[in-house]
Amino acid sequence: MSEHVDLLAIAAHRDDVELTCGGTLAKAVTAGHRVGIIDLTQGEMGTRGDAATRAAEAERAAKTLGVTVRLNAGMRDAHLENNEASRKKLVGLIRELQPRVVILPFPVGRHPDHRIASELGRDACYLAGLAKYAPSEGSEAHRPYKLLYALAYREDPVKPTFVVDISEVFETKMQAIRCYSTQFDGAKAAGEIHPTGQDLYELIRVQSAHYGSLIRRRYGEPFYTPETQEVEDVLKLGVQSI
Numbered sequence: 001m002s003e004h005v006d007l008l009a010i011a012a013h014r015d016d017v018e019l020t021c022g023g024t025l026a027k028a029v030t031a032g033h034r035v036g037i038i039d040l041t042q043g044e045m046g047t048r049g050d051a052a053t054r055a056a057e058a059e060r061a062a063k064t065l066g067v068t069v070r071l072n073a074g075m076r077d078a079h080l081e082n083n084e085a086s087r088k089k090l091v092g093l094i095r096e097l098q099p100r101v102v103i104l105p106f107p108v109g110r111h112p113d114h115r116i117a118s119e120l121g122r123d124a125c126y127l128a129g130l131a132k133y134a135p136s137e138g139s140e141a142h143r144p145y146k147l148l149y150a151l152a153y154r155e156d157p158v159k160p161t162f163v164v165d166i167s168e169v170f171e172t173k174m175q176a177i178r179c180y181s182t183q184f185d186g187a188k189a190a191g192e193i194h195p196t197g198q199d200l201y202e203l204i205r206v207q208s209a210h211y212g213s214l215i216r217r218r219y220g221e222p223f224y225t226p227e228t229q230e231v232e233d234v235l236k237l238g239v240q241s242i
């Protein structure tokens with residue numbers, strides 16, 4: 001019961017969520033929400049650093065962001081599959097955490113694991129709500145209310161449904177990313193970020209500033225939802241048009 005969270009980010013590799021939605025997670029913590037992370041793999045295929053080092057780095061990054069719980073599903077890095085076994089495993093973890101909102105990777109990605117993680121996460125969120133699917137003692141069926149797809153660094157012809165203003169927590173996001181020093185120090189690319197020759201940390205700052213500019217803020221993180229968002233009062237709409 002004590003492990004329940006309001007917001008949960010699910011991704012393939014340790015460091016994925018810091019890169020795509022770390023600011024949004026830190027901001028939710030600041031707002032008083034309970035936040036969790038599920039990394040599906042242990043990152044054992046990474047060129048730099050072993051799984052044990054990455055585990056310690058992920059733990060430090062979670063503390064930096066202020067998240068309540070960070071679980072690892074122990075699936076095989078670079079061999080991620082959306083199958084009966086992986087769905088069942090993830091359904092169990094989602095039921096344990098009972099999140100209201102779940103952030104998933106965008107369904108298109110450079111790394112095959114990112115695409116699979118998106119599909120697997122979406123399917124598991126649905127199945128977790130079916131009481132007769134893989135029932136287990138002390139585990140309650142639960143379907144998250146809202147799924148958000150993290151759109152950062154993607155160039156697909158998809159406009160963000162919304163951008164979260166992360167200006168206030170941008171340094172926290174960067175600090176969490178810097179926890180993965182074995183991965184990123186001196187790196188020119190990571191995750192969905194293509195190399196441009198610039199330092200990776202600078203590249204993340206520039207991209208975050210671009211997303212921030214879409215909502216006339218300093219730094220932002222973009223998200224996509226297939227469903228249309230509701231507006232209660234058009235007079236409270238933000239982001240100046242002209």
Ligand SMILES: [Zn+2]
Nearest residue numbers: 012013016191
């Ligand atoms: Zn990744």
